[in-house]
Each structure stands twice: as structure tokens, then as C-alpha cells.
Amino acid sequence: MRYISTRGGTAPAGFIDAVLMGLADDGGLLVPDAMPQLSPETLEAWRTLSYTDLAVEVLSLFTGDDLTREELQGLVRGSYATFRHPEVTPVQKIGDNLHVLELFHGPTFAFKDVALQFLGNLYAHIAAKTGSIIHILGATSGDTGASAIEGVRGKEGIHICILYPHGKVSRVQELQMTTIQGENVLNLAIRGTFDDAQRIIKEIFADAAFKREYHLRAINSINIARILAQVVYYFYAYFRVSGEADGRRVNFSVPTGNFGDIFAGYLAKQMGLPIHRLILATNENDILTRFVNTGLYRPAAFRSTHSPSMDIQVASNFERYLYYLHGEKPEMVRELMAGFGAQGEVRASGEVLAQVQADFSAYSIENEACLNTIHGHYHGRAYLLDPHTACGVAAAELGAVEGEVTVALATAHPAKFDESIRLREITQTFPESIQALFELPQRQTVVEATAEAVRQKLVPFFGGEAGGTEAQGKAITSA
Template sequence: MRYISTRGGVAPISFSQAVMMGLATDGGLLLPERIPTVSAEQLRAWAGLSFQQLAIQVITPFLTPGEAVSDRLPELVERSFATFSHPDITPVTRAGDHWILELFHGPTLAFKDVALQFLGNLFEMLLKAEGGRLNILGATSGDTGSAAIHGVRGREGIHVFILHPHNRVSPIQERQMTSVLDANVHNIAIRGSFDDGQTIVKTLFNDLAFKDAYRLGAVNSINWARILAQIVYFFYAWGRVTGGDPHQKVLFSVPTGNFGDIFAGYMALRMGLPVERLILATNRNDILVRFMESGEYRTGEVNPTISPSMDIQISSNFERYLYYLLDEDPAAVRGEMERLRVEGVFAVSEARRRQAGEIFSARRVGEEETLARIQATWERHGVLLDPHTAVGVEAAGNEPGAICLATAHAAKFAEAVHRAVGFDPPVPPPLEGLLERPTRCRILDPDPEAVRAFIREVLG
């Protein structure tokens, strides 16, 4: 498999090159030249595999033959998921009419661990092979940062710089990042929103001289390997729910802000996974819902909510879907993304909006609805949801059999959960004593030059 950019300015590159490039050098996002397809026979066979066995089957067609990753994939997979506390890695449980896909059994109790444990080991393998170094730069709305940090902390040849919005993540999310004191971990709190941090990251990646001089790499879902690892649990959940019947379609409800997780579901669908629809669930930061309703993608102000990981108004991964929606035309994608940069808005035709609507159902969920869903799910089924998961369950509504992605452990958002049910969720071992640990963090203005100067200060 070779990889190309959504904007058409990158000659086809290998899987390993795509991983190390992160953001494409033309400012676009990398995608495989073609989407592998899965037969009905394969679906039946895959349904009986363990998560690790399935990961090898799903990932292999996306690799470039002859690269070391292909030979060492089983080792990478085994090491990456050995850190999870549940033997099924991403178990599927029942809560009334809905299925809950539990994605929070990794080291930081968030779905990002599935991809970032894999990516951390992948980075380390590639760097050892070439004797190089890598300086990871990423922005987080809450969970990516801690998962990235725990994926690469203490690893030789790697430094990680993570930007988070100052005072706009939960206390647990903030401490999961800033209490990691390894010498290769550098936390930056930006006086602004996640979108400000994401813009800074893209600005520095697009400065190719700076990117090359400081060997910048990406852990945000702009890195294709993140999406690839997340595709696995859509196949896994389908197999556990249907028993491997290739004629049985399912619905997935996905709480999303940056469009990465739901894009992984879209790729699974394109590969042949029997998916009836993808339910796109957002909080009041609803740029994606507004696009699905009107065909217009218009940026707005970020509103702080009790589901802060979705407090996003510019969804990076949407560009990948736009590439397919616009018939894989990189010139058209370039034009729309430039229009977004200059005017803050672009729009697609009504025909294309309806085309998107054939795959995605979109719903925004308010604060009171989120709290009510947490309360109702606890009282009726004895299941505690974090607020992001509650958004997804609420968006699934009366759809029986919908698989709802549980993106974080309820204890990471204890304040919101307490408001809903009247008590704090039990604290799992990884979070015990977290708020009392010493921390290290630099607070900076939302200015690319300030972050650039800090990186130079640290690396010399």
C-alpha cells in the first residue's frame, strides 16, 4: 500500500513514511491509495478472533510490503495491548436496548490509548531501525495528550510536546498529562481553545524548514496510524454483537469532535463492514451536525461544556471524508480548505449533502440531556457513563441494538457524573492519588512563535 495526500501535493509514499510524516507536506492529510475490501468469508472468520488477532488482520492490508513493520506487526500488536486491563481489550457490554463498546481499559482510561499505545511502539521501532530521533508535537482537547504521553514517556530518541487549552480540560485530564515528569515529556497550556492549539500545531508542521530541522512528528489523528488502529474496534464490536453474520448490519453511535473516531468507522464501512449508519453525536459545539443539516461547514466560537474533549469547532479529520465526498478530487479539496482558511466557511451541493446523509445521522446533545442520560442509564441499568459516552448514547435514542462507543471512564469526569447521579464514580487504580502528585507545565499565549521558541529552548 502507498499513501497520498488529500490535497494532491505528495508523491505516493510508503506506510512508514506516512507515519513519520504525520501531516502531509502540502498541508493535507494522508490516505491510502485504495481502500482494501473484506469478503463475507473473511468477516465470518474475523468474528471469532481475539482483539490482537483481529488487529493483525485489519492492519496488514494497509502496510507496504517489504518494510520491517510487516514482519514485526504481531510483536507490535502484542506489546501495545499488553498494557490494557481487560483481556478483551475493548469489551462489548449491554445497557438496555444499546450495546456499549468499552474503549477505556488502557493506561489513561480513554479510547485514545488503543491507537496511541500502538503508535508509540511503532515510532520506537521505526526510529531504532534508522537510528534517528523524533520530537512529537500535538494538541489535545483532553484525552489525546495523556494517551500520547503515556505511549512515549521515557522512550529513547523521542520528546513529546503536548498543547492543551488552559483550564478547559477536566482536572483529571490535566493531571494525567502534567504529573508525568519524565525528562522527554513537555506540557504546554495554551491560553485559548483546542482549536487554537490545533492551529499552532498545523502552522509549525507547515513550516517545512522548522519541521525538518526539529524532526517533528504527529500523534494527533492527523497521523494515519491513529485512524488505522481505531478501525479495528469497529470490526471487533460488530463480530461480538452479530456473531459474524455478514448479512446483519449494525448502527454505531460515535461521540466526536475532531471526526477521527467516526472516520475510522467510515473506513470500516468502506472496507465492507456491514454498517447501516454511523450516528454522529456532538455537544453544543456542533459544526459537524450543522454541516450534515445544511451542507455548510462554518466555523464558530468554541463553547466550554461538561464533555470537553468534543469542544472543537474545526474538525481536522473531516478533510479526509471531504476527499471522498468530492470524488477523490484533490484540487476540489484544496479549494474548499483554502476557502475555509480565508472565509471561515465552505459549502457542498445539496446532492452531496444528501449523499453524506445516507451514511451519517447527526445529532447535537445539550448539557441537561447529557446529565439526564447519565442518570437514567445508572438508575435503569447500573452503568455509569462519562459525559462524552452519554452524548453518544443519547444520540442513539430509540435505535435498538445501536453500538455506542464509550470513549472514557466515568471517573475521568467525576464532577459531571456527580451532578447527574449524586455521588462520585469509583476511582480506578490508575487515578488513585493523581490530584496530589507534583506537576510540570508551561503556560503560553496561543501564538505559534511562543511554542516555537519553547521547543527551541528545550531541544537547543
């Protein structure tokens, strides 16, 4: 298995080189050079596997000779030993034709743990085996940061810097990042939105000389390893649900802002998993819904919502989908992304739009509908949804069709978003580890939303002998 750029300007790379590269050197995103195809017999043989055994089978299709089977087994088992549920990602039935796939049983109570526990252990393995320097730079709308930090905290030879939008994440999300005291962790709260943070990350990674000098590695879903790790739970959930579906077709409803989570489902379907429909759920920041329904991909005014991790206008994984949508032709992707840079939009029409609408259904779930869904399931089913999962559940209910069963991805524990939950006068009990966060001191630095301001903090942090504690500070500061 080799990995190539969506823009065609980077030499094919093996799995480990692709992980280390993160963003392709030509500014594109890395994708497999061939999609594994699974027979019905293979799928049936996998049906009863545990989550960890299934993860080994799926991931081994993409790692090639870069990891032995024993190495991969060790990484997978170590990654999911940190999860609180023996099934890792259990499925719960919350309606006659509706299930939720609980992805929040990892250390930080968010679906990002599924990929980032694996990626953190993979980075540590690479550092130990090859002597590579691992300086991780990432952006978060809330959950990626905490999961990434948890995935690498205390690991020898790894330092991590996370950017997030100041004042635009939940209190628990902020505490999970800023209460970590490890000297290998730097939090930068930018005065802007997540889209600004994501733009800064791409600008810095596009500076090839700076990227090489400071050994920058990616933790965001631009890193193909994150997407591949998320593919696994589509297989696991499908096997759990399809056996009880009595011949009904199986859909997945996915709350998304950056397109990575639902793109993992798209890859699973391309591999041969018989998913019927992929339902894309956004909040008011609905660029992806508008693209599916109208063919126009163009950012609109930013809206703060009760589902802040989805408050994203420019989806970093969208380029990967464009690559497959346009027949795996890098020249088309280069043209489309150049047009997006110049005109700020991408358009699809005719047969291309028809293919988009065959690949996805899409709904935008606004604040009141989100809160009403939380209220309805709490009082009607005694099941508490977080506001992101509520978007996915509401979209599943809007798109319900007779003879189909839908799995909505439950992407976070409701305790992470108590500000929203309390708006419907619902009182919840926090898990002990989350409650303890409120008593811990915080460390963060507030900076302007420019690549230069971030670089000024990265140089001492990644360049210093002990991780540059001067850049971190011991309390909340501004710069």
C-alpha cells in the same frame, strides 16, 4: 500500499514515511491510495479472532512491506498487553437494542490509548530500526495528551511536547499530563481553546524547514496510523454484536469533536464491514452536526460543556472525508480548503449533501440532556457513563429505529470527568491509579496561544542534548 495527500501535492509515500510525515508536506492529510476491499468470506473468517489477532489482520492491509508480519505482531501484542481487560475493547449490553463498546481499558482510561499505545511503540520501533529522530508535537482537548505521553514516556530517543487549553480540560486529564516527571516530556498550557492549539500545530507543521530541522512528528489524528488503529475496534464490535442481533442491522453511535473516531468507522464501512448507519454525536459545539443536517460547515461561538474533549469547532479529520465525498479529487479539496481559509465555511448541497446524509445521521446533545442520560442509565441500568459516552448514547436513543441495534462508543472512564458526574449527585470510586494522581507534584508551562510562543519553547526542548529541561520547568509556571 502507498499514501497520498488529500491535496495532491505530495509524492506517494510508504507506511513508515507516512507515519513520520504526519501532516502532508502540501498541508493536506494523508490517505491510502487504494481502499482494501474485504469479501464476506474474509469477514466470516475474522469473526472469532481475538482483538490482537484481528488488529494484525486489519493493519497488515495498510502497512505493506514496511513491517514484516512478525514485526507487526510484536507491536500489536506489546501495545495491548498494557490494557486492563483481556478483550482489550469489550462490548457491554445496556439496553434491549443498545450496547457500549468500552474503549477505556488502556493505561490512561481513554479510547485514545487504543491508537496511541500502538503509535508510541511504532515510533520506538522506527527510531531503533532506522535511527530516525522522533520529536513528537501534539495538541489535545484532554485525552490525547495523556495517552500520547503514556505511549512514549521513557522510550529511548523520543521527546514529546503536548499543547492543551489552559483551564479547559478536566482535573484528572490535567493531572495525567502534568504529573509525569520524565525529562522527555513537555506540557504547554495555552491561553486559548483546543482549536487554537490545533491551529498552532498545523502552522508549525506547515513550516517545512522548521519541521525538518527539529524532526517533528505528529501524534494527533492528522497521523494516518491513529485512524487505522481505530478502524480495528469497529470490526471487533461488529463481530461481537452481529452474532446476537438476530438479523437486526448494526449501527454505531460515535461522540466526536475532531471527526477522527467516526472517520475510522467510515473507513471500516468502505472496506466492506456491513455497518448500517454511522450516528454522529456532538455537544453544543456542533459544527459537524450542522454540516450533516444542513450542508453548512462553519464554526460558531465556542461553548464550554460537560464533555470538554468534544469542545472543538474545527475538526482536523474533516478534510479526509471531503476527499472521499468529492470522488477522491485533490483539486476539489484544494478549492474547498482554500475557500474555508478565505470565507470560513464549506457548503454542500444537492447530490453531495444527499451523500453526506446517506453516510451519517447526526445529533447535537446539549448539557442537560447529557447529564440526564448519565442519571437515567446509572439509576435505571446501574451503568455509569462518562459525559462524552452519554452524548453518544443519547444520540443512539434519539435515532433508534425498530429492527436495528446500535453500538455506542464508550470513549472514557467516568472517573476522568467526576466534575460532571457529581452534578447529578452520583458518587463514584476512583480507580487506584487515578486517585494517586492527586498527591503528585505537577509540571507545566502556560504560554500565549501563538505559534511563535510555542516555537520559543520547542527550540530548547527539542534542540537540547537532554531534551531541554530548561523549557519544562519544575513546577507550574507562566511564559
